[in-house]
Amino acid sequence: MSNTYFEILRSGINTTVQDTGRNHMYHVGIAVSGAIDQRNYKLSNKLVNNDLSDAVIEFAYQGPLLKLKNGKIHFSITGDVLFKIIRKNSIIEDGICYKNYILEDEEQIDIISTKNTIYGYLSVNGGFDLEKVWNSYSTNTKANIGSNNGKKYSLQDKIFIKNSDLQIIKEMKINYKHTPDNLIRVIKGTNFDYFSSEAKNIFFKQEFLVTKLADRMGVRLSGHKLENTISTNIKSEGLVRGVIQVPTDGNPIIMLSDHGTIGGYPKIGVVISADLDRVGQFTPGSIIKFKEVSLEEAQNIFKAYTEETNKYLNECN
Amino acid sequence: MIKNISNLGDAAVYCDFGSDVNEKINLNVISYFNFLSKLVKEHKINGVNNITPSYNKLIISFDLSKTNYLEIRKIVLDLSVNNEINNNYKKIKIPVCCDEEFGLDFDRLSDKTKLSKEEIFELFLDKEYFCYMTGFIAGMPFLGDIDKDIRCDRLETPRVKVPKGSIGLTEQFANIYTFESPGGWNIIGNTPQKIFDKSNLEEPSLIKPGDKVNFYQISKEDYLNWNE
Numbered sequence: 001m002s003n004t005y006f007e008i009l010r011s012g013i014n015t016t017v018q019d020t021g022r023n024h025m026y027h028v029g030i031a032v033s034g035a036i037d038q039r040n041y042k043l044s045n046k047l048v049n050n051d052l053s054d055a056v057i058e059f060a061y062q063g064p065l066l067k068l069k070n071g072k073i074h075f076s077i078t079g080d081v082l083f084k085i086i087r088k089n090s091i092i093e094d095g096i097c098y099k100n101y102i103l104e105d106e107e108q109i110d111i112i113s114t115k116n117t118i119y120g121y122l123s124v125n126g127g128f129d130l131e132k133v134w135n136s137y138s139t140n141t142k143a144n145i146g147s148n149n150g151k152k153y154s155l156q157d158k159i160f161i162k163n164s165d166l167q168i169i170k171e172m173k174i175n176y177k178h179t180p181d182n183l184i185r186v187i188k189g190t191n192f193d194y195f196s197s198e199a200k201n202i203f204f205k206q207e208f209l210v211t212k213l214a215d216r217m218g219v220r221l222s223g224h225k226l227e228n229t230i231s232t233n234i235k236s237e238g239l240v241r242g243v244i245q246v247p248t249d250g251n252p253i254i255m256l257s258d259h260g261t262i263g264g265y266p267k268i269g270v271v272i273s274a275d276l277d278r279v280g281q282f283t284p285g286s287i288i289k290f291k292e293v294s295l296e297e298a299q300n301i302f303k304a305y306t307e308e309t310n311k312y313l314n315e316c317n
Numbered sequence: 318m319i320k321n322i323s324n325l326g327d328a329a330v331y332c333d334f335g336s337d338v339n340e341k342i343n344l345n346v347i348s349y350f351n352f353l354s355k356l357v358k359e360h361k362i363n364g365v366n367n368i369t370p371s372y373n374k375l376i377i378s379f380d381l382s383k384t385n386y387l388e389i390r391k392i393v394l395d396l397s398v399n400n401e402i403n404n405n406y407k408k409i410k411i412p413v414c415c416d417e418e419f420g421l422d423f424d425r426l427s428d429k430t431k432l433s434k435e436e437i438f439e440l441f442l443d444k445e446y447f448c449y450m451t452g453f454i455a456g457m458p459f460l461g462d463i464d465k466d467i468r469c470d471r472l473e474t475p476r477v478k479v480p481k482g483s484i485g486l487t488e489q490f491a492n493i494y495t496f497e498s499p500g501g502w503n504i505i506g507n508t509p510q511k512i513f514d515k516s517n518l519e520e521p522s523l524i525k526p527g528d529k530v531n532f533y534q535i536s537k538e539d540y541l542n543w544n545e
Contacts, residue, residue, distance in 0.1 A: 026367035029452035238369030238376035270326030298327035
């Protein structure tokens with residue numbers, strides 16, 4: 001085992017290990033977990049020459065303050081993130097996202113905060129020294145499964161890094177464009193017809209506010225109450241990421257990576273795959289709108305999303 | 318059999334087996350689940366991420382970069398599944414202590430059912446239960462059906478924290494909270510038995526869909542000295 005690690009001088013608000021997610025466990029009651037923003041997760045791995053499915057550190061709002069011990073590494077940070085690098089001679093360097101850096105022994109990364117989004121990603125060349133549980137590195141804090149015993153990182157935890165020998169990789173950067181867009185595309189849900197015609201109209205025409213109840217489990221919205229004319233309860237059934245459930249109070253909830261695996265509220269819609277990265281990144285107070293698309297449109301939008309991700313990845317080649 | 322099949326978003330297939338909740342429909346769902354899971358394990362279906370059985374629905378979620386709705390839909394429609402495939406369902410006995418400290422909602426249940434605590438508990442222990450599904454939180458079993466006389470709606474205001482091990486009742490169902498969790502079921506006792514074991518990688522859930530469960534009463538002393 002390598003002896004290179006990050007000492008945690010400040011843990012940050014919700015610092016966990018994430019990857020593409022943990023599949024084939026829904027039927028047991030274990031959610032997929034995984035990075036909320038899959039594109040930024042992949043880009044951070046690419047920037048340090050890792051496999052795109054390697055584990056990274058995900059942080060939310062205020063990130064961790066990390067000191068490198070016993071080694072020298074490459075790292076990169078992606079997202080909309082304010083961070084600084086504290087060099088050995090106490091020189092403080094402003095960090096830039098979407099490029100790779102060398103960090104020397106005893107130097108520190110201070111991830112001060114995310115800016116107009118919730119989540120950011122830190123990757124190191126060679127990856128972190130962790131073990132997969134059910135084929136994923138992801139920390140699942142609900143079932144205490146995965147890296148760091150399924151718990152978010154706290155002060156004095158150590159995050160071990162695989163490579164103690166620095167492999168020199170070339171400088172890479174990506175010209176990532178953060179284009180604020182509050183429109184989320186949705187396919188009608190399996191219980192769409194449970195809702196009154198007024199509610200259906202409101203759902204696709206009015207704005208919704210992202211409340212402070214926005215975390216890795218889901219995003220609670222508030223706005224005009226969505227009236228249900230059939231039943232506010234259904235027999236519990238499976239859920240997937242992106243499902244928009246409407247409980248009795250008429251306010252929609254969007255399911256994200258750590259959601260409960262089954263639920264009994266009617267499903268008014270499902271966020272399309274291409275918009276899942278963005279929907280998890282809205283900070284409380286954001287105003288969002290839903291737009292209906294067909295299955296075929298959603299599949300085409302997903303192709304365009306994949307091409308755009310590949311375009312960013314290719315900037316590193 | 319599947320009554321209707323549709324898409325749930327762009328990356329999941331929603332199989333509807335009807336609206337009733339009973340063993341027959343549920344065993345059909347479980348048979349489809351077992352059949353499809355085997356095909357996925359044997360790499361005979363590409364791109365499937367998760368298969369989630371519930372009372373009368375089956376949801377198959379997939380990776381949109383590897384497959385799509387019509388492909389998975391066709392695979393499901395072409396299957397010929399019979400209910401005989403997997404009959405190695407277990408019978409499981411679960412200890413439960415209904416000491417005051419654990420039976421948090423006996424007063425409410427007594428009030429709603431007009432039965433004494435002892436009568437409610439006796440009716441609860443008297444039956445063998447069928448596991449319809451597991452989930453919501455890891456390993457939580459949804460069992461049924463409980464006696465008609467002890468059925469009761471959820472709490473008006475759910476608890477923020479239901480203690481781990483709690484046995485809860487609502488409508489025709491009973492469940493076991495495998496983790497401390499928010500919840501609105503009527504709590505009648507607590508089990509010291511480990512229901513979800515993450516160190517058991519092959520079968521982390523003690524109770525699986527299709528299994529039969531009996532509860533038996535233990536004293537508080539037995540509860541405190543419980544050793545697996």
